[in-house]
Amino acid sequence: MNAAAFTRHIRRNLLAYIALLPMAIVVVFAYLGTMLWSVRLSFSSSRLLPKDDFVGFAQYTRLFETSRWVTSLENLAIIAFFFLLICFVLGTLLAIFIDQNVRAESLFRTVFLYPYAMSFVVAGLIWQWILNPDLGIQATMRDLGFPDFVLDWTVNPDKVLYAIILATVWHGSGLVMALILAGLRGIDSQIWSATRIDGIPSWRVYLSIVLPMLRPMIITSLVLLSISIVKMYDVVVAMTNGGPGTASEVPAKFIMDNLFERANIGLATAASTVLLITVLLIMVPVLYSQYFGKNGRAS
Amino acid sequence: MFILKNAVAASALALAVAMPGAANAQEPLDAEVIHWWTSGGESAAIGVFADAYNAQGGNWQDSAVAGGSAARSAAINRIIGGDPSTAALFNTSQQYHEIVEEGLLNDIDAVAMANNWDEILPAPIVDAVKIDGKYYAAPVNIHMPLWIWYSVDALNQAGIENPPETVDAFFAALDKLKEAGITPLALGGQRWQENSLFSAVLTNVGGGALWEAVYADKDEDAIHSPEFREVIETFIALKPYVDSASPGRNWNDTTAMLINDRAGFQVMGDWAKGEFKQAGEEIGVDYGCIPGLRPDSPYVLGGDVFVFPKTDDAEQIDAQRLLVEVMTDPETQVAFNNLKGSIPIRSDVDVSKLDACAQLGLEIMSDPSRQSPDASQMMAEYIYGSVQDVVTELWNTDMSVDEAVKRFDQALNG
Numbered sequence: 001m002n003a004a005a006f007t008r009h010i011r012r013n014l015l016a017y018i019a020l021l022p023m024a025i026v027v028v029f030a031y032l033g034t035m036l037w038s039v040r041l042s043f044s045s046s047r048l049l050p051k052d053d054f055v056g057f058a059q060y061t062r063l064f065e066t067s068r069w070v071t072s073l074e075n076l077a078i079i080a081f082f083f084l085l086i087c088f089v090l091g092t093l094l095a096i097f098i099d100q101n102v103r104a105e106s107l108f109r110t111v112f113l114y115p116y117a118m119s120f121v122v123a124g125l126i127w128q129w130i131l132n133p134d135l136g137i138q139a140t141m142r143d144l145g146f147p148d149f150v151l152d153w154t155v156n157p158d159k160v161l162y163a164i165i166l167a168t169v170w171h172g173s174g175l176v177m178a179l180i181l182a183g184l185r186g187i188d189s190q191i192w193s194a195t196r197i198d199g200i201p202s203w204r205v206y207l208s209i210v211l212p213m214l215r216p217m218i219i220t221s222l223v224l225l226s227i228s229i230v231k232m233y234d235v236v237v238a239m240t241n242g243g244p245g246t247a248s249e250v251p252a253k254f255i256m257d258n259l260f261e262r263a264n265i266g267l268a269t270a271a272s273t274v275l276l277i278t279v280l281l282i283m284v285p286v287l288y289s290q291y292f293g294k295n296g297r298a299s
Numbered sequence: 300m301f302i303l304k305n306a307v308a309a310s311a312l313a314l315a316v317a318m319p320g321a322a323n324a325q326e327p328l329d330a331e332v333i334h335w336w337t338s339g340g341e342s343a344a345i346g347v348f349a350d351a352y353n354a355q356g357g358n359w360q361d362s363a364v365a366g367g368s369a370a371r372s373a374a375i376n377r378i379i380g381g382d383p384s385t386a387a388l389f390n391t392s393q394q395y396h397e398i399v400e401e402g403l404l405n406d407i408d409a410v411a412m413a414n415n416w417d418e419i420l421p422a423p424i425v426d427a428v429k430i431d432g433k434y435y436a437a438p439v440n441i442h443m444p445l446w447i448w449y450s451v452d453a454l455n456q457a458g459i460e461n462p463p464e465t466v467d468a469f470f471a472a473l474d475k476l477k478e479a480g481i482t483p484l485a486l487g488g489q490r491w492q493e494n495s496l497f498s499a500v501l502t503n504v505g506g507g508a509l510w511e512a513v514y515a516d517k518d519e520d521a522i523h524s525p526e527f528r529e530v531i532e533t534f535i536a537l538k539p540y541v542d543s544a545s546p547g548r549n550w551n552d553t554t555a556m557l558i559n560d561r562a563g564f565q566v567m568g569d570w571a572k573g574e575f576k577q578a579g580e581e582i583g584v585d586y587g588c589i590p591g592l593r594p595d596s597p598y599v600l601g602g603d604v605f606v607f608p609k610t611d612d613a614e615q616i617d618a619q620r621l622l623v624e625v626m627t628d629p630e631t632q633v634a635f636n637n638l639k640g641s642i643p644i645r646s647d648v649d650v651s652k653l654d655a656c657a658q659l660g661l662e663i664m665s666d667p668s669r670q671s672p673d674a675s676q677m678m679a680e681y682i683y684g685s686v687q688d689v690v691t692e693l694w695n696t697d698m699s700v701d702e703a704v705k706r707f708d709q710a711l712n713g
Contacts, residue, residue, distance in 0.1 A: 047681065048375075048397040065713065068688045104310070134544045155488070155546040157695050182577060244488055244546040245695025257684065260368045263394050264681035 035276070042270035048263040059270035069271060072249045073266055078161055079168070079250070080229045086169045087225055089217075091176020096206060098177070099184045109181070113174035120171065120231050124238025127167035128154060157247035164248055167235055172228065176221045183217035184210065223283065230279055251275050327358035328618040332605075333377070334388035335370035335503045337363050340573040348439075357618065374608070377405045383608030385618050391427040391436060391604050393679035398606070399430045405607045405616065406433040408621040419645045420666060423600045423672045436604035437623045439632075440641035442675065443660055444568035444601045445499045447589040448575075452560040453481050466504055466533070466592045469564075476563040484537060485562035487553040488546035490691045492567075497534055498599070498674055498692045501564040505530045507597030507671050514686075515677040517711040523704060527583035531703050534693065546695075557586060558629045568601070572640040572656060588656040590663055597671035598663045602641065678711070685710035 010017070045055045063069050089094060094112050098105055115123060130136045131154045141149035153163035187210055195205045211218070231251035236242060242249040258268035305615070308337060317420055330352060336345045342363070345691035349359040362384060364370035374387035375398065389395055411417075411434040417425065420438065428436040447469075449462055457479035463469040476483035486496060502510050505526055521527060542562075554574040556562035565571070575586050582588070590598065605626060607619040625631060632643040633652050642657045646665060650658055675683055689706040693699060698706070 047679070049401060062713070064659070065709070066685070066688075128547075132544075152543065155544060240547055241489060243490070243691070243695070245691045247695065258681070260372060262680045262684040263397070266685070267681065271652050 007220035022261075023285075025259055028208045037258060038269040039273050039276075041265055042273045044266055046265040046269075048265070050265060055266075058273070059266045062266060063270050063274065066267075068246050068249055069254055071246050071249070071253045072251045073242075074249055075161060076229065076232075079232070082165045083168050083172070083229055084222065084225055086165070087172045087176055088222065090169065091173045091221070092180050094173065094177040095184055098181055109178070114178050115171045115177075116174040118171070120232075120234040121238045123167055123171045126237040127163065127170070128239045131163050155244060157244045160240055160244065164236060164239060168229075168232070169240060171235070172225055175224060179217045179221045179224075180214060183214040187213060216290070219286060223286065226282065230240070230275060303533045327356055328358060328614060329358045330385040330618040330622055331360040331362050332386045332388075332622070333364060333370055333384045335364055335367045335509045336388070337365050340570075340640065341650055344635050346602075347631060347635040348622075348626055349640060351628065351631045352622060355621055355625055357621055357625075364646065372604075373612060375403075377712050378608045383610060385615055386605045386607050386622050389436060389604050389606045390439075390675065391602075392675045392683075393681075395436065395604075395606065396430060399435045403609055404435045405609050405619060406435050407437060407607060407619065407623050409435050410437075410620050410627075413507065414624075414627065416574070419647060421600060421644075422667060422668050423676075424602065427600075427672065427676050428604055431446060437604045437626055438602055438604045438637055438644045439626050440602050440636050441644055441660075441664070442568050442570065442598055442601040442603075442641045443590070444495055445502060445566060445591075445599050446569055446571070446656070447499065447567045447592070448554070448557055448567060448571055449563060449587050450557040450560045451583075451585055451587060453544065453557070453563045456560070457481060457563065461589055462589055463592065464589070467544070467591055470536070471538075477540065481560075482542045482562040483564065485538035485553045485556040485565040486541045486545050487548035487550050488541075489548070489550075490687050492550055493694045494674075494687045494690045495568070496537065496566050496570060497694075500534045500537070501530050502597050502599060502671070503592040504533045506593065507595065510597060510599075510671060512678070513707075513711070514674050515672070517678070519708065519712065522708050522711065527707075528700055528704065531693070531700050535700075538694070569642075569656065569660070570640045572654070582655045588659070590659060597668060598660065598669045599671050599673050601673035601675070602644070665687075682711060685713070 035227050041050055042059055043055065043057075044051045044053050045058070098108055098112075102108065131138075131151065133139065133152050133155055136151075138149060138151040141151070153159045153166075192205070193208065195209065231252055232250050233256060236248055236250050236253055240248045242253055252275075255271045255275070258264040258271065332345075332348075334345060336342055345361075349361060352359045365375045367390070370387070371389060371394065374384060374389070377383050378398075416434060421441070424438050424441065428434055428438055453464065453476065457472070457475040459472045459475055461474045473483040486492060498510075501513070505513075509521060509524075509526050509530070512518045513527060534607065550567055550571070551574050553562075553565055554567060554571050555578075557565055558575060558578045558580060568587075572588075575582075580586050590596065605622070607622070610616065610619075626635075629643075629645065629648045632645060633648050636643050636657070637653065642653065642660050642664070646661065650661060653661070675687075679688070686707070689703065689710050691705050692706070
């Protein structure tokens with residue numbers, strides 16, 4: 001494109017550029033700008049108020065010497081693995097179940113998707129009450145005549161992560177179901193006819209033909225679930241507040257505590273930068289293969 | 300325009316200084332106050348300040364923000380944004396020092412000097428609010444966060460005749476309560492409550508000197524001393540006396556265990572009195588308070604202060620001064636602290652209107668050697684946060700004493 005053509009191009013699209021300008025400003029300043037600024041702050045000695053000095057990687061060194069942060073990362077990894085696995089399997093099975101033209105399908109759909117409509121705080125509180133040894137299932141079972149019944153997940157440091165996973169799976173499975181179901185409905189019925197003529201069992205059709213065709217849905221749901229794990233904060237605060245001890249601490253809570261309660265902006269921004277990099281490391285390859293890969297849409 | 304404005308301001312100041320009583324004749328002094336006292340007892344308490352300020356011809360504009368850290372953030376954001384409130388509730392922790400250093404506050408030396416604060420306030424409180432020889436905050440109450448509360452009925456049922464006065468007697472009482480099938484120690488398993496319990500063990504087993512050596516001086520020798528190891532061991536020894544439903548329980552639900560006589564003791568600040576009072580319980584009849592388990596146990600002084608954001612507006616400065624006068628006035632102090640559960644900041648007040656525990660507290664506090672600063676005043680928030688992380692891990696895992704000592708050292712000196 002030579003200079004004249006470029007000018008012509010600009011002139012022709014001037015209105016479009018003007019219209020896009022506010023959006024571009026918002027993206028650059030409100031999203032990229034704040035992100036870069038917090039990365040910048042993670043290299044400063046900021047405590048209560050942002051400072052302009054430069055202390056290198058001191059905050060990062062301190063961060064990884066903090067046992068609570070390391071525990072938080074471990075917890076996040078454990079929760080992420082089980083949450084993604086269970087949510088995905090359960091959500092897909094629910095979708096396949098509903099896809100069998102069951103009676104009262106819309107009722108089931110609503111019931112399974114309903115938890116997702118609830119905020120994490122509400123979901124967390126509900127499960128906190130259900131699992132509370134004094135009020136919930138354990139107390140009820142003991143009152144019913146099983147005095148040795150134990151269900152102490154929320155108060156037992158070794159099992160508290162199960163409780164968190166249970167609540168988040170209950171919350172998130174419906175979303176996977178809805179997305180996969182939408183995909184299943186888009187499968188050409190002739191494929192099913194063809195496989196029936198060939199005498200292939202349904203489970204094999206789902207596994208080898210239908211699910212690979214649903215790749216975009218699967219990736220979308222995994223991406224959405226992953227994001228909800230990384231920013232997981234409210235459900236933990238509502239259920240256990242990180243306890244007992246530090247057994248259910250998560251990185252987002254570490255960041256919030258240091259940012260507000262502990263007036264430690266430097267450490268908090270270092271932690272959020274680590275989290276940002278982790279997310280990018282996971283998401284970029286996934287998104288890349290989704291949009292630019294061999295089988296992607298953009299090819 | 301500037302000259303005119305300054306002239307008006309100057310004359311207003313002159314008038315206010317010359318005729319303090321004439322404030323009524325003027326426009327009422329608007330004072331917007333940010334605070335986080337939103338629960339029943341707390342909002343009744345701040346109502347005392349509002350009424351007293353309005354009675355002096357002011358116009359109190361209440362700006363309550365739920366949650367301490369949210370309210371403090373709101374106040375700081377307003378200051379940085381150039382639209383500060385007249386006053387804001389605050390804590391005298393590291394955050395306070397930082398905003399003073401940043402020059403975000405007006406000093407209130409004029410009122411402090413006129414009222415002789417150096418003399419009438421307890422030394423730790425003066426140390427907490429005074430920076431570089433100037434007062435930047437008005438203390439309004441003294442909370443002792445480490446009272447040991449007990450249920451009279453529970454102790455009677457367990458056959459304990461006198462409330463314990465030593466650590467050994469305390470453990471003996473815990474054993475008796477356990478035998479009687481009553482939860483000996485009521486604890487809400489939240490980070491800050493576990494930390495209160497640890498502080499109580501540190502002050503009562505270790506004593507005031509160790510308390511300040513470890514937390515204020517962060518002295519390596521003190522942290523590695525046998526005395527501090529004994530503190531950690533005693534803290535660990537308390538674990539079996541707590542019920543299994545403790546983790547995550549709120550402090551007021553925990554106090555309710557004493558009110559219902561389902562538990563013997565609880566370590567909690569004097570704000571717990573509000574819960575007992577609301578349940579219709581009486582000191583000495585239904586519940587009691589123990590200030591410490593050794594004759595020289597330190598009386599830890601915590602409390603709330605008001606800060607006054609920087610402004611050049613003469614009318615706002617007048618309003619700030621009037622607020623300080625009103626809040627620290629002896630009569631307002633008694634009325635306010637009775638509702639808040641704390642004790643007044645000054646000793647020249649009518650003690651007969653205070654309850655028995657508050658009177659006991661004032662009496663102990665009159666001995667300067669027993670006054671001790673609160674943990675939050677001895678170290679920066681981020682250090683205190685790490686210390687609390689160690690305490691909560693120590694309580695909830697099988698951490699060894701050696702490991703605990705190492706972690707405390709790391710948190711305090713890392």
